[in-house]
């Protein structure tokens with residue numbers, strides 16, 4: 383019953399959740415990824431941080447946000463008064479989706495159906511952690527958590543309603559801070575991201 387795709391919620395014991403996520407075959411993404419990456423952090427965290435999906439380094443290590451996007455997040459969080467170690471950090475999609483190009487694996491954006499299959503696990507994590515605030519980083523997390531797929535730049539810095547009626551603070555994805563097309567946009571994105579993290583820190587204080 384745990385993996386039946388039409389059941390409304392995962393009903394196993396909370397401590398078995400990471401193991402169940404690692405065993406997931408609910409969508410085809412598990413075929414090529416090294417492993418699923420469950421959330422990480424205290425299970426009584428006030429803040430849950432949600433990204434898109436594991437990247438190359440997360441896929442290899444099995445832990446969320448350990449690569450370049452994670453370093454960007456950690457660096458700005460530290461200056462915003464937000465302690466990453468106190469947060470539960472996870473992703474909307476638990477497997478890395480990529481296209482091989484030579485020796486490299488190029489990130490591919492997850493499809494709506496993949497986001498929807500994996501929402502089952504995100505909801506189970508939310509039910510386990512019961513965070514008082516969820517930080518949605520990027521469009522995939524925002525879509526999964528709020529059902530709203532509208533453009534992110536006009537929504538960031540605002541609070542929307544997520545699963546179980548929990549508040550979801552919308553912000554940019556830290557990769558965007560690295561990849562925005564020009565220096566001016568990268569700098570502006572960093573300032574906006576930092577402002578959102580300050581707001582998150584104040585909301586959970």
Ligand code: URA
Nearest residue numbers: 433434435437446447
């Ligand atoms: N980007 C994400 O969205 N999540 C990670 O875990 C790493 C990079």
